[in-house]
Amino acid sequence: MNEKWLLLRQLDTGHTKHLVAAVVLVCLWTAEGLIPLHRGRTRRLAHGGANLGLALINAVIFQGAGIGLVWATDWGQRHQVGLLTAVQLPVWGLWILAILLIDGWQYFWHRINHRLPFLWRFHAVHHADAEMDATSAVRFHTGEIGFSFLARLLVLPLLGVTVPQLLLYEAISLPVILFHHSNIRLTNNQDRWLRWLLVTPWMHQVHHSHWQPETDSNYSSFLSIWDRLFGSFRLNPDPATIRLGLDGWREADWRSLPGMLKTPLRRRLPQKEKRPIR
Numbered sequence: 001m002n003e004k005w006l007l008l009r010q011l012d013t014g015h016t017k018h019l020v021a022a023v024v025l026v027c028l029w030t031a032e033g034l035i036p037l038h039r040g041r042t043r044r045l046a047h048g049g050a051n052l053g054l055a056l057i058n059a060v061i062f063q064g065a066g067i068g069l070v071w072a073t074d075w076g077q078r079h080q081v082g083l084l085t086a087v088q089l090p091v092w093g094l095w096i097l098a099i100l101l102i103d104g105w106q107y108f109w110h111r112i113n114h115r116l117p118f119l120w121r122f123h124a125v126h127h128a129d130a131e132m133d134a135t136s137a138v139r140f141h142t143g144e145i146g147f148s149f150l151a152r153l154l155v156l157p158l159l160g161v162t163v164p165q166l167l168l169y170e171a172i173s174l175p176v177i178l179f180h181h182s183n184i185r186l187t188n189n190q191d192r193w194l195r196w197l198l199v200t201p202w203m204h205q206v207h208h209s210h211w212q213p214e215t216d217s218n219y220s221s222f223l224s225i226w227d228r229l230f231g232s233f234r235l236n237p238d239p240a241t242i243r244l245g246l247d248g249w250r251e252a253d254w255r256s257l258p259g260m261l262k263t264p265l266r267r268r269l270p271q272k273e274k275r276p277i278r
């Protein structure tokens, strides 16, 4: 495959992805106003603005990063080093396996971010959000985006996925990630049907709980199978009662853009609540 074609496709699909994300975000934002799970939020615009501001900074800093991933996956294909290049399957089977491999990697990378104190310093910015809504889906510290990018440079060629497969994964997973961060009230029945396959708001609210046994569960990003497979699946009977965020953060630490950016540099990081609370 011609490298220039790949780059053009990557850039084009990137724009389409952002357009789809913007439309999904507006729909979720409206639904959050109509049927909120956690009620009584009065500063939705300021909160969402700060989260989207961080996403914009990341988009500007990493705007050329896609080219690096194109190069790395293309290198893996040309040198036949990846897992998928050694598998004999029909084309549709390879695509499904590629989606599973990328999503499985996302699960393990997320677990590593909770396990290693250095990476948690950056990932804590995502968890510090005490008013989680759909905009929290793009609230990641610039450092975390950078480490994730470096890890992908190494892992994607080893998995043997192609650029179009990676783009398909990103296009189908992003709306799901926006949705499971949203502050939308679903019934347990509605959520249960969805969570057989996908990560849902009931699952991800638990992951954003301030209580450590809940924070350190439900690491999946797109498909819910990984938490079921590796024993990290956890539910709370009433997600509306979950206290979100991390303990010990002043408002300016978690809600303002400078507070988010400075978080990893703090000497003592607020901890997850370890005491049994229920």
Ligand SMILES: [Zn+2]
Binding pocket: 110, 114, 123, 127, 207
């Ligand atoms: Zn997390």
Ligand SMILES: [Zn+2]
Binding pocket: 126, 136, 137, 181, 204, 207, 208
């Ligand atoms: Zn999250």
